[in-house]
Amino acid sequence: MKKENRKAAQERRAKEREHQDKIAHQKQIWSWAGPVLVVVVIVGLIVASVLDSKRLSAKSDSEDTSAVSSASSSSTSSSTSLQTDTSLTIENGDTVNIDYVGSIDGVEFEGGNTEGNGADLVIGSHSYIDDFEDQLIGHHPGDSVDVTVTFPDNYGKDELNGKEALFKVTVNGIYK
Incomplete structure (x- = not known):
């Protein structure tokens, strides 16, 4: 293999390793951030539901009276x-x-x-x-x-x- 081709191949492999390292890092982050995000969304939905039901209850109470x-x-x-x-x-x-x-x-x-x-x-x-x-x-x-x-x-x-x-x-x- 010629010297220029070898150098280009080495650069390509280095870029590929760098890209794979970034992907591995992102996977590592999402391995814990994903579940945390899901929990935050679920808690947010529960809180919104509770607040909405309280608002509807208060509205219903005022309509009832x-x-x-x-x-x-x-x-x-x-x-x-x-x-x-x-x-x-x-x-x-x-x-x-x-x-x-x-x-x-x-x-x-x-x-x-x-x-x-x-x-x-x-x-x-x-x-x-x-x-x-x-x-x-x-x-x-x-x-x-x-x-x-x-x-x-x-x-x-x-x-x-x-x-x-x-x-x-x-x-x-x-x-x-």
Whole structure:
């Protein structure tokens, strides 16, 4: 073999050994990094799943405590206080505190009861279904009001979709 060919062959073998060394090094790294990466991904998925289920649970809990509400309206200014004066009259734009028990065909349904905890509602905000809020206008703190509404067909709960419900509402007060 000629001297130039021998030198070229030696260089080729050296490059090949260098390439094989890099591959061996990468395999060595992946032999421990691969399983670590898999564990990290699995832990991440578990954490994401737990957080998602907590978020859904919290969302479900808030829906259950206010089935008639599509959005909570519990913000009241610190400069206002709940007034129970029976001479006050609920008007559009007022924030009221109410308790209610909802039923369909005389049977209470899950999430349709404030259980005496009260719920703040801005009249005219349309955060409750149908014309729920409109039926409170003209009433006073201390009044008991029968509010009849029909859940939308796509409300999201099969047992409520498209059903007519009766809510026995107690007006606890008006924020002034």
